[in-house]
Amino acid sequence: MTSDDRTRLGQAEDLLALEDRLLRDRQFRQWLAMFTVDGAYWIPVSPAQADPLLAPSHIYESRPALDARIERLYDARVLPQLPVSRVSRLRARPWLVSSESDGMEVVSPFQLIEARQIPDEHDELRIFAGECLYRLVPDSDAPSGWRIRLKRVDLINSESAFFGVSILI
Amino acid sequence: MNISNESIRALVRDGEVHSSVYTDEQLFALEMERLFHRRWLFLGHESQLPEPGSYFTGRLGQVPVVCVRGEDGQVRTLINRCPHRGAMVCQGTAGKVPKLVCPYHGWTFELSGKLNWIPLREEYTGAACDRLHDLQEVAAMESYRGFLFASLQAPASSLSDCLGHFSTTIDNLVDRAPGGGVTAAPVLIRHKYRANWKLTLENLNDTLHARVAHSAAARAAQVVARALPAGQADPTLNMMTANAKPLEAFRDLTQVTEAGGHSYFGAHMPTSYGQIQEEYTEALVRAKGRDEAQRILGVERHVGIFYPGSSWHARYQTVRIMQPVRPDLTEVIGFVFRLDGAPDGLLESAMHYCNGSTSAFSTVITDDLEIYEGIQRAARGAPGWLQIARESRRRAAGPGTGSYPATSEAYIRSQYTSWLDAMCGAAA
Numbered sequence: 001m002t003s004d005d006r007t008r009l010g011q012a013e014d015l016l017a018l019e020d021r022l023l024r025d026r027q028f029r030q031w032l033a034m035f036t037v038d039g040a041y042w043i044p045v046s047p048a049q050a051d052p053l054l055a056p057s058h059i060y061e062s063r064p065a066l067d068a069r070i071e072r073l074y075d076a077r078v079l080p081q082l083p084v085s086r087v088s089r090l091r092a093r094p095w096l097v098s099s100e101s102d103g104m105e106v107v108s109p110f111q112l113i114e115a116r117q118i119p120d121e122h123d124e125l126r127i128f129a130g131e132c133l134y135r136l137v138p139d140s141d142a143p144s145g146w147r148i149r150l151k152r153v154d155l156i157n158s159e160s161a162f163f164g165v166s167i168l169i
Numbered sequence: 170m171n172i173s174n175e176s177i178r179a180l181v182r183d184g185e186v187h188s189s190v191y192t193d194e195q196l197f198a199l200e201m202e203r204l205f206h207r208r209w210l211f212l213g214h215e216s217q218l219p220e221p222g223s224y225f226t227g228r229l230g231q232v233p234v235v236c237v238r239g240e241d242g243q244v245r246t247l248i249n250r251c252p253h254r255g256a257m258v259c260q261g262t263a264g265k266v267p268k269l270v271c272p273y274h275g276w277t278f279e280l281s282g283k284l285n286w287i288p289l290r291e292e293y294t295g296a297a298c299d300r301l302h303d304l305q306e307v308a309a310m311e312s313y314r315g316f317l318f319a320s321l322q323a324p325a326s327s328l329s330d331c332l333g334h335f336s337t338t339i340d341n342l343v344d345r346a347p348g349g350g351v352t353a354a355p356v357l358i359r360h361k362y363r364a365n366w367k368l369t370l371e372n373l374n375d376t377l378h379a380r381v382a383h384s385a386a387a388r389a390a391q392v393v394a395r396a397l398p399a400g401q402a403d404p405t406l407n408m409m410t411a412n413a414k415p416l417e418a419f420r421d422l423t424q425v426t427e428a429g430g431h432s433y434f435g436a437h438m439p440t441s442y443g444q445i446q447e448e449y450t451e452a453l454v455r456a457k458g459r460d461e462a463q464r465i466l467g468v469e470r471h472v473g474i475f476y477p478g479s480s481w482h483a484r485y486q487t488v489r490i491m492q493p494v495r496p497d498l499t500e501v502i503g504f505v506f507r508l509d510g511a512p513d514g515l516l517e518s519a520m521h522y523c524n525g526s527t528s529a530f531s532t533v534i535t536d537d538l539e540i541y542e543g544i545q546r547a548a549r550g551a552p553g554w555l556q557i558a559r560e561s562r563r564r565a566a567g568p569g570t571g572s573y574p575a576t577s578e579a580y581i582r583s584q585y586t587s588w589l590d591a592m593c594g595a596a597a
Contacts (some may be wrong), residue, residue, distance in 0.1 A: 162315060
């Protein structure tokens with residue numbers, strides 16, 4: 001790895017750390033601001049999906065649809081978030097997949113546990129695990145020097161039938 | 170099973186239904202036996218079976234089945250259970266095989282289901298020899314314009330009689346394809362919820378809940394849409410804000426109920442194809458002529474319910490299967506279809522609709538699932554009578570068995586009429 005790539009990977013790690021902090025603190029608008037104006041958030045059903053518009057996905061939202069998903073989370077009447085989920089995220093160090101003059105791709109495995117209190121019922125603990133791929137583009141105005149053009153989450157059980165999910169993975 | 174017809178009939182009375190229909194284990198078993206195992210259910214599409222040996226698995230009620238294309242090109246629906254020791258013969262959700270081979274002891278069947286080879290066949294002697302079976306085919310299966318329907322036991326009516334006027338919804342989906350057919354996207358999307366299967370069917374044509382249950386999503390989309398530059402619209406935001414329409418606008422739409430418990434109501438989400446509209450319309454006009462293209466695009470319907478197993482949206486090219494698992498567990502499986510001969514970008518809005526209406530991560534469906542699960546918990550803990558009485562005044566005679574303002578609960582009453590017919594043994 002070149003020293004330039006090492007610098008870039010360090011910046012990507014800073015970006016991912018910022019993302020984790022923002023999501024932990026439910027700072028969703030600030031999280032959205034980490035994306036480019038043409039940025040997209042994608043959770044495919046199959047790891048084989050190469051094009052988000054040829055087959056269905058759990059989420060494929062670019063802006064402004066993604067903005068609406070985020071805005072909704074600030075509404076006090078989001079029924080499946082009463083009360084809000086608590087989330088614990090663990091993230092492994094990212095590695096560099098590609099590094100070009102106009103951007104880079106990093107992959108970071110993650111594990112996430114969601115705690116949700118279901119009224120009159122048991123408290124639910126759910127595990128999500130998989131890998132996040134980030135396509136990052138340079139932006140001198142961004143805190144880490146990079147913005148997210150694409151965040152793709154491949155869940156290890158992506159083909160499963162899920163119960164309702166209202167958190168951001 | 171010792172529930173009398175009389176006690177089943179007592180669960181539905183004028184404008185009310187008893188919540189035990191969602192929770193009772195014995196009723197659920199009877200629903201499988203008398204409704205799901207005797208009605209025409211949608212299983213999948215011919216395009217999922219491109220070649221001999223292509224198969225996909227599914228369920229008819231509680232019975233695992235496999236749809237497989239034979240060497241003769243025919244599609245058959247076989248019960249996915251080896252007659253030897255009962256192992257599931259076809260694994261996974263889909264695949265392609267030269268023969269159907271049981272993974273347990275290697276019993277081998279032709280693609281038609283006919284028994285081909287078994288190990289140590291000579292050791293099966295006496296009466297057991299007469300019981301060496303083929304894979305059992307279900308009682309009825311038919312394709313309607315490429316969509317595959319099957320019934321485990323002999324259904325009371327032919328598929329076309331059962332579809333009746335509902336066939337026009339399926340027709341409209343296929344007619345929208347300039348190339349004359351549709352192709353299933355290569356991936357299905359699933360979600361599940363901890364409540365009864367009927368709750369989805371009783372929600373899909375319910376216009377009154379949209380403004381309330383989905384208010385957070387609708388308001389968020391309105392906030393974001395208002396901030397967009399003038400003239401810029403987003404199809405997903407438009408779908409979300411459609412739910413915020415005033416009740417009067419919903420009342421102006423028409424709900425159509427049909428014999429068998431099927432129903433649909435007039436278009437509630439945008440019907441325009443956006444930027445690609447012109448290119449697509451030209452392709453459709455070239456294929457069908459101007460008048461026919463106009464007629465096809467003029468059929469504006471929101472979700473159609475083909476009772477009891479599936480829902481259909483022609484404009485948004487999406488079909489969903491409602492799969493009962495237990496009284497308090499249901500799986501929903503979503504299909505989206507490419508229109509053959511349509512410009513590439515046409516699938517985009519349909520894909521967003523399919524995701525929004527079938528993904529467990531949807532900003533809209535998550536509201537509904539939360540409601541269903543709450544209804545289920547309350548029904549279990551505090552059973553009682555629930556209302557299905559809203560708006561019984563009919564509109565002028567139209568297609569189907571009744572036309573109502575789309576704010577009516579007539580379609581739920583119609584579902585229970587069909588449910589009682591099946592549960593109490595009358596013809597469907």
